[in-house]
Amino acid sequence: MNNLQVDALVIGGGIAGMQAALDLADQGFQVALVEREASIGGKMITLSKVFPTLDCCSCITTPKMSAVAHHPNIKLFTYCEIRTLQEHGAGFDISILQKPRYVDAAKCTGCRQCEYECPITLPSPFDRGLGSYRAIRVPFSTAVPQTAVLDIDNCLLCGKCEKACPVGAVDFTQQPETFTIQATAIVLATGFELTPLGAKKEYGGGKLPNVIDPLMMERFLAPTGPYGRVLRPGDGMEPTTIAYVQCAGSRDQTQGIEYCSRVCCMYAIKQAMLVSGALPLAEITIYYMDIRTFGKGYEQFYQNAKAMGVEFVRGKVASLREDEKHNPIVKLELTEEGRIIERTHDLVILSLGMIPAASPADFGLAPAMDGFITLPALNANPSATQRPGIFVTGAAGGPMDIVDSIVTAGSAASAASAYIREKTGLPVAQPEVAYA
Numbered sequence: 093m094n095n096l097q098v099d100a101l102v103i104g105g106g107i108a109g110m111q112a113a114l115d116l117a118d119q120g121f122q123v124a125l126v127e128r129e130a131s132i133g134g135k136m137i138t139l140s141k142v143f144p145t146l147d148c149c150s151c152i153t154t155p156k157m158s159a160v161a162h163h164p165n166i167k168l169f170t171y172c173e174i175r176t177l178q179e180h181g182a183g184f185d186i187s188i189l190q191k192p193r194y195v196d197a198a199k200c201t202g203c204r205q206c207e208y209e210c211p212i213t214l215p216s217p218f219d220r221g222l223g224s225y226r227a228i229r230v231p232f233s234t235a236v237p238q239t240a241v242l243d244i245d246n247c248l249l250c251g252k253c254e255k256a257c258p259v260g261a262v263d264f265t266q267q268p269e270t271f272t273i274q275a276t277a278i279v280l281a282t283g284f285e286l287t288p289l290g291a292k293k294e295y296g297g298g299k300l301p302n303v304i305d306p307l308m309m310e311r312f313l314a315p316t317g318p319y320g321r322v323l324r325p326g327d328g329m330e331p332t333t334i335a336y337v338q339c340a341g342s343r344d345q346t347q348g349i350e351y352c353s354r355v356c357c358m359y360a361i362k363q364a365m366l367v368s369g370a371l372p373l374a375e376i377t378i379y380y381m382d383i384r385t386f387g388k389g390y391e392q393f394y395q396n397a398k399a400m401g402v403e404f405v406r407g408k409v410a411s412l413r414e415d416e417k418h419n420p421i422v423k424l425e426l427t428e429e430g431r432i433i434e435r436t437h438d439l440v441i442l443s444l445g446m447i448p449a450a451s452p453a454d455f456g457l458a459p460a461m462d463g464f465i466t467l468p469a470l471n472a473n474p475s476a477t478q479r480p481g482i483f484v485t486g487a488a489g490g491p492m493d494i495v496d497s498i499v500t501a502g503s504a505a506s507a508a509s510a511y512i513r514e515k516t517g518l519p520v521a522q523p524e525v526a527y528a
Contacts, residue, residue: 106134108486
């Protein structure tokens with residue numbers, strides 16, 4: 093693969109990375125967007141709806157994905173990993189590993205004939221293991237690019253997909269390739285991961301079948317979900333009592349995560365409202381230490397949930413166990429009353445927190461106290477890192493919701509644009525002024 097020279101490299105193809113790439117490309121800059129997964133879209137494409145408007149996530153994200161793929165100033169590289177990053181006088185040299193798809197991306201038309209013929213069925217990571225996919229498949233229905241990828245570790249090498257492909261795109265001999273991108277500026281949009289489901293042993297995450305993480309509930313609620321309804325993963329029954337345990341991965345010194353992840357209260361309230369609509373007879377309870385509704389319209393969203401009948405119980409959950417029917421039993425202290433109670437539910441969702449998906453050290457940056465990327469001038473320049481030419485957007489810089497991720501994407505693109513113009517001697521863009 094030939095080396096490439098661009099004005100800006102965006103690392104991460106989630107909503108923040110896509111928005112930053114589009115903002116820079118619309119200004120005429122040549123942009124490379126690198127994503128480690130086989131499709132762009134990030135976490136947002138897996139979600140059901142956004143809060144507080146309850147707009148469809150797929151309806152927002154899919155057009156953005158298409159715009160990135162078809163923009164003439166954006167070069168899209170999926171299924172890639174950053175290897176090294178070296179700085180020089182004109183910018184940066186970034187070594188990138190192209191992982192083998194075992195499918196020729198230039199030939200593949202996304203017809204899925206290979207997928208239909210494949211005899212191997214595997215749990216789908218996109219559906220949090222709820223659904224299934226074939227060993228060779230297009231990642232999901234709205235994936236961009238619509239190019240198949242083969243899971244070689246689970247492939248039988250039976251050759252059925254190769255014979256079924258009408259354009260001869262399947263290539264079992266593909267090898268990893270390394271190429272270099274030269275960029276004047278870099279925008280980090282590496283995003284977040286959830287805290288591990290089983291990190292807090294007393295909550296039984298990963299062991300109790302009906303104690304799940306919030307992204308699994310998102311797949312239950314999403315229009316593209318595997319079942320089209322909310323079911324208990326343990327036995328497939330429709331739950332009638334559902335509980336959320338807040339701060340299950342944040343504000344916890346025992347886990348080394350003392351910060352608030354900001355979005356947990358809101359996504360729990362959002363899911364509770366959606367479940368209330370999907371299962372009108374279900375009893376929904378949210379166990380919380382503090383409700384933190386910080387954004388515009390968020391407090392009213394919280395009040396609406398209470399008006400819909402969602403029960404909010406202030407208390408600290410000590411542990412979870414299950415009865416003989418695998419119903420989770422929540423043991424908690426009611427902090428306002430000072431007494432300990434137990435309640436049984438059909439399904440419990442642990443509101444996990446956010447941790448950085450990539451280490452700042454991978455890019456020569458110092459981590460902040462919470463492990464995310466340090467932003468030395470957060471108020472004056474909220475996207476600038478301590479390393480000139482490297483900017484950050486979205487949850488790479490700290491826990492934030494979708495709205496703030498999009499806002500910071502614009503900030504990072506603006507800062508990167510100014511840096512590129514200064515570095516290359518291009519004229520500084522003048523703001524447009526509208527006159528009445």
